[in-house]
Amino acid sequence: MFDAVVVGAGPNGLTAAVELARRGFSVALFEARDAIGGGARTEELTLPGFRHDPCSASHPLGINSPAFRAMPLDRYGLEWVHADLPMAHPFPDGTAAVLSRSVAETAASFGPRDAGPYRRLVEPLLHRWDTLVRDFMSLPLSSLPRDPVGLARFGVNGLLPASRLMRRFRDERAPALFSGLAAHTIAPLNGLATGGIGLVFALAAHARGWPVARGGSQAVSDALAAYLKDLGGEIHTGYEVKRLDDLPPARAYVFDTSPTALARIAGLGRYYDRFRYGASVFKVDYALDGPVPWTAKEARSAGTVQVGPYRSDIGRALREASGGERAPETPFLITVQSSLADPTRAPEGKHTFWAYGHVPNGWDGDLTDAIERQLERFAPGFRDLVLARATMGPPELAARNANYVGGDIAAGAAAGLQVLLRPKLSLSPYTTPHPAVFICSSSTPPGPGVHGMSGHNAAKAVWRRLRDRS
Ligand SMILES: Cc1cc2nc3c(=O)[nH]c(=O)nc-3n(C[C@H](O)[C@H](O)[C@H](O)COP(=O)(O)OP(=O)(O)OC[C@H]3O[C@@H](n4cnc5c(N)ncnc54)[C@H](O)[C@@H]3O)c2cc1C
Structure with a gap:
């Protein structure tokens, strides 16, 4: 047992398992x-x-x-490495807005009229970032807020749709970059709390940057797994769980799965029937013969580059992907240049390049050409550098990971209240009607991203229940 x-x-x-083993x-x-x-x-998807x-x-x-941050993951090989700039957002005139570690540099890239409004938006929150990030990533109520005033202050702006929050800006550059940040929700810019999501990404950059993991994102998983094993935990791979009976006897079962799969596996009937999945992405991984030849010099030294360019373009692409049947003709792209900061990713002089555009859930077309047309606008000559590419649309994403239902990489739409309260409208999102069954995936708060906080919060719910029972 x-x-x-x-x-x-x-x-x-992995985080839920570590937190429980640590106790x-x-x-x-x-x-x-x-x-x-x-x-x-991390995989060699293209060339050796x-x-x-x-x-x-x-x-x-x-x-x-x-x-x-509370785990010794560096001792297990995790090293964050940074490009010179966390993010750049190029425009057709060859200039770029930037998201820098420095608020001042970021604000200056927006132009004189929007520098002040940006500083007034982020600086008060940045001063209380460490408590703020813990508080909002622990909502709803998995622990009492350490700084309720700071959290309330964040909520005043953070609950707003991005479209509303951006009204404070007067020119085009700040809203363009901010729309790209909010687009990480993969939902239209007028959705509840999409402003807050944009703010979180901006604050995260100013606080600690937007790094990649040396050697690849696999290093995050491998460090968690090595720590778990040191704590006495067991890991079994190649074992798809279809029914609770497939598992050994235990006092608690914690599922890093979609709510739909959990309902099927644990016999929870229609408990999660109201849960909604959202739009997907079309992803391309490139092996390149050299660095991306961005026209904007700032983009050449940025870890992440957003290709919009403007708020209206990004808004349209998100609406089309979220609502429609067809993929946007001009997609909004999020791209990552991992090998700029981490030379271990490619042979000397060569580069890896990561890009995706949003597409409707379940869409089975090929967005490669539209993605490369966008890239050529801002980096003429890009196509000439391509040595090999690997593509994944919604069907391939869903086949790779059962949690990405219809290719929804956020494991749940950021629509309405589901952006905050998921997978049910409940103050206890990690528990289920089965007293021994819990859910810890990114379908629970605080939602998608590699941060482990859903696992951390779910583990608290598990150990409280185990403690109460003993
Ligand atoms: C293309 C793409 C780009 C992304 N970019 C970023 C990014 O740059 N930064 C960022 O922070 N996040 C990014 N994300 C999101 C991030 O990867 C996820 O939010 C995060 O991995 C969610 O973690 P999780 O543990 O909840 O679920 P997952 O990482 O999806 O892991 C779930 C695991 O459960 C396993 N599983 C599912 N069902 C079963 C079953 N029945 N039996 C046994 N095992 C099962 C799956 O095989 C999988 O290994 C991206 C995601 C994708 C797909």
């Missing part, structure tokens, strides 16, 4: 794939020597995660 069995070795499953519980973890990591993997991150690549949430 184990104290806890965890299903799924993504960042949240002295016996833990076993079962993963369907042959390798651990879920959305934090090119190490690509098929899913997550950029880690503003990882480096700022209160759960990860």
Whole structure:
């Protein structure tokens, strides 16, 4: 009899397992794939020597995660490495707005009229960032807020749709960059709390940057797994769980899976029937013969580059991907240049390049040409550098990971209240009607991203219940 069995070795499953093992519980973890990591993997997808991150690549949430920061992951090989700039957002005139570690440099890149409003928006929150990030990543109520005033202050702006929050800006550059930040929700810019999501990404950059993991995102998973094993936890791969009976006896079962799969596996009937999945992405991993020839010099030294360019373009692309049947003709792109900061990713002089555009859930077309047309606008000559490419649309994403239903990489739409309260409208999102079954995936708060905080919060719910029972 184990104290806890965890299903799924993504960042949240691994974190939940570590948190429980750290408290002295016996833990076993079962993963369907042959390798651990879920959305934090690294593979030679194109050519030998090119190490690509098929899913997550950029880690503003990882480096700022209160759960990860409380673990000795550096001792298990995790090293965050930074490009000169966290992010750049180029425009057709060859200039770029930037998200820098420095608020002043960022504000200056927006132009004189929007520098002040940006500073007034972020500086008061940045001063209380460490408590703020812990408080909002622990909502709803998995622990009492340490700084309720700061949290309330964040909520005043953070609950607003991005479209509303951006009204304070007068020119085009700040809203363009901010729309790209809010677009990480993969939802229209007028959705509840999309402003808050944009703010979190900006604050994360100013606080600690947007790094990549040296050697690839797999290093995050491998460090968590090595720590878990040191704490006495067991990990079994190549073991897809279809029914609770597939698992050894345990006092608690913790699922790093979609709510839909959990309902099926644990016999929860229609409990999660109202849960909604959202839009997907079309992802391309490139092996390049040299660095991306961005026209804007700032983009040449940025870890992440957003290709919009403007608020209206980004808003349209998000609306089309979220609502429609067809993919946007001009997609908004998020791109990551991992090998700029981490030369271990590619042979000398060569580069890896990561890009995706948003597409509707379940869409089965090929967005490669539209993505490369966008890239050529801002980096003429890009196509000439391509040595090889690997593509993944919604069907391939869903086949790679059962949590990405219809290719929804956020494991749930950021629509309406579901952006905050998921997978149910409940103050206890990690528990289920089955007293021994819990859910810890990114379908629970605080939502998608490699930060482990869903696993951390769920582990608290588990150990409280185990403690109460004993
Ligand atoms: C293309 C893409 C780009 C992304 N980019 C970023 C980024 O740059 N930065 C960032 O922070 N985040 C990014 N993300 C999101 C991030 O990867 C996820 O939010 C995060 O991995 C979620 O962690 P998780 O542990 O909840 O689930 P996952 O990482 O999805 O892991 C779930 C695990 O459970 C396993 N599993 C599922 N069902 C079963 C079963 N029945 N039996 C056994 N095992 C099962 C799966 O195989 C998987 O290993 C990206 C995701 C994708 C797909």
